[in-house]
Amino acid sequence: MDSSTLSDVVRSSDSVVDLLRSRDTGWVGFPNVPDEHSHWIEEQRAWAETCSFADQSHHMVDYWVEGPDALDLFSDLGVNGFDGFEPGMAKQFVVANPDGYFIGDGILLYLDREKLALVGPPQAPNWVQYHVETGDYDVRTERDETSGVREGPPVNYRYQLQGPNAVDLMEAVTDDPLPDLGFFHFDDVRIDGREVTLLRHGMSGEAGFEFWGPWADAEAVRSTILEAGESQGIRKLGAKSYGSSAVVSGWVGMPLPAVYDSEEMAEYRQWLSAHSLEANYSIAGSLDADDVTDYYVTPIELGYGRLIDFDHDFVGREALEAEAASPSRTLVTLEWADEDVVDLFASLFADGESGKFLDLPVPWRSASHHDAVRDGDDPVGTSMWAAYTYNERAVISLAVVDVAVSEPGTELTLVWGEPDGRGNPAVERHASTEISTTVAPVPYTTDNR
Secondary structure, three states: OOOOEHHHHHHOOOOHHHHHHOOOOOOOOOOOOOOOOOOHHHHHHHHHHOEEEEEOOOOOEEEEEEOOOHHHHHHHHEOEOOOOOOOOEEEEEEEEOOOOOEEEEEEEEEEEOOEEEEEEOOHHHHHHHHHHHHOOOOOEEEEEOOEOOEOOOOOEEEEEEEOOOHHHHHHHHEOOOOOOOOOOEEEEEEEOOEEEEEEEEOOOOOOEEEEEEEHHHHHHHHHHHHHHHHHHOEEEOOHHHHHHHHHHHOOOOOOOOOOOOOHHHHHHHHHOEOOOOHHHOOEEOOOOOOOHHHHOOOOOOOOOHHHEOOOOOOOOHHHHHHHHHOOOEEEEEEEEOHHHHHHHHHHHHOOOOOEOOOOOOOOOOOOEEOEEEEEOOEEEEEEEEEEEEOOOOEEEEEEEEEHHHOOOOOEEEEEEOOOOOOOOOOOOOOEOEEEEEEEEOOOOOOOOO
16 A cells, blocks of 8 residues: 655655646546536526536535534634534635645535534645544544545535526425525525535625535436526536636635645645645646745635634634734736737737647646736736636636735736746746736625625
8 A cells, every 4th residue: 555645745856846836737627527518608608697507526525523522623723713603504614724824725514513514625624634633532524535536426416506597496496495595504405305405605796506415316406407497598517617617706726735844734744645635736827936835825815814713723823813913915806908818819820939828718737826926027926816707708817916016906917927947847838928917806796696
């Protein structure tokens, strides 16, 4: 059995940054979901004009924690406050390392007294599981991995419905009247006699639901929703359209987890397997730094300051409390200049080296993306997650920038390309390009949830 760890992987290279840049993973899609079901433009239009259906069953970890210390465990690790948190409620759970850098996030569901579930990418569940196994918590756990890691189907299906017609459609398919759920509250309903747990949710600024139940019911529930949704203009989201929705909503997916440096994280690196997601991360983009911490972000920089409760002790509290007193960077949307984007495509038809190809709607060539952002010649931040949105007819990206240049309307420059001699091997040869951008709010669109 291979017993190598993330610590072994980190020690295998003189430079963590060069190691992460060497991974030629290319487009990171979503397992068991095709890139497109119809066309990604029509799929994007559905969440703004009618209704969209996303299958989230395969790319997230489900981690159940039950026992007398379950809530204490999450309170000790999460930046969040837990006063008033009751069964039937959910929250975006965020964890940081001792230096206050972001590790991961997910949706924490309070299922019942002493029973919670964390759903999301593996980074946050890994951090919680590590503390369960190395700490002194009276809990029992169960974990269901992402597809490609687990054998066989998931324990639960997980679907998402969103768009202007989402509420009407859900009312049409539930056996009883739809419960009046507050945002991020959930309850059990029945669809064709099958029990379904329904979470009031919303992405891309539109109302919606996330709902789940046992895998044996997956196809029956899916068929009922899609058949009833035909008259509502429903569209299934492929990986491309689904991936682009987060940018519109203001959620930065897959920031580099802050686990690769510092002695305080050494035991965690030794605990994480060489097969873990953290051990196989890749980075790309024009930001050219030697120190891996230059690629880290904090929960405050990601816009999660509103979630932080300093009235309880948690990992990273001291560092985040100091940052909150005088934050230096914040999350913004950058709207790319249309003419510069058009010039990128025009370079494919001109003599000489072309600019880095902008794949639509999601130009991702790595797990975590980092493009340098400048104010004139001064570095002022990093653009991390980009997408084209047909509904707004714009290329936009989420960026962490200095507070001094964060006002909407501020003009900044994004460097599009890879550093000379240090580019990600999944990216073609190209000339570095400067893109004019304008700071816009987060989220980018009007919130109709």
